[in-house]
Amino acid sequence: MNDKQVMVKMVFDRWYALLKNCDTLLNSLTDEQLLRxxxxGKNRGIYLLxxxxxxxxxMLPILGLGDKQHAELFEMFLKxxxxxxxxxxxSVGxxxxxxxxQNVMLKEKFDGLTADDWFGKHNSVSAEDFIKEPHRNKLNIILTRTTHLAYHHGQLMLIKQ
Incomplete structure (x- = not known):
């Protein structure tokens, strides 16, 4: 394995471990708990999901992997x-x-990229800015989304108590 492949593996090992932890948590919560x-005065579990x-x-359009599959959720859950x-x-269901x-589909799309692909420019950065800041690559999107997922996983843990 070269250095890029090792880095990609490290990032995705963490991404998939966190997704698994989220799946375990979500599967342990009832629909009623997710409505709490x-x-x-804070967000409900259903909103966080x-x-x-x-x-x-x-991430799909940002990474150049296709169109959003659930564009209807953008306004109600992001804006x-x-x-x-x-x-x-x-509904919760x-x-x-x-x-x-979505997790199955993302894995299939992610698996189709090479280590070199992950170090390429994503669609939210201009070509000019990417030349100056090559760390603004596709793999960095996964890093930021992993941190985001970890944050909300922690919030969802509060519902269980």
Missing amino acids: EIAP GHLIAVHDD SPDSKSTEGIP ELRSHWSK
Whole structure:
């Protein structure tokens, strides 16, 4: 394995371990628990699940891997705060299904990229800026999304208590 391959493996080992931990947690929470706020006045579990799906869906165009699969979730889970209502948003069951299917699809797409591909420019950085800042690459998107996922995993843990 060359240095790039080792780095990609390290990043994805962490990404997939965290996804597995999130799956375990989500599978341990009831639909009713996911309708609870993580703390008084804070987001509910259902909102955090929808938010994670929308953020991960947004990776597809950023990484040049296709169009969003759940563009309808963008406004309600990224642009708008938690309304504390279930009206107008997908059910917990629908979101659970989206989450599972999305993780399988992302893995298939990620597996299609080489280590060199991961060190290439993503679509949210200009060619000029990428020349000056080559660390703004596709792999860095996975790093930032892993941190984001870890943060919300911690929040979801609060529902379990």
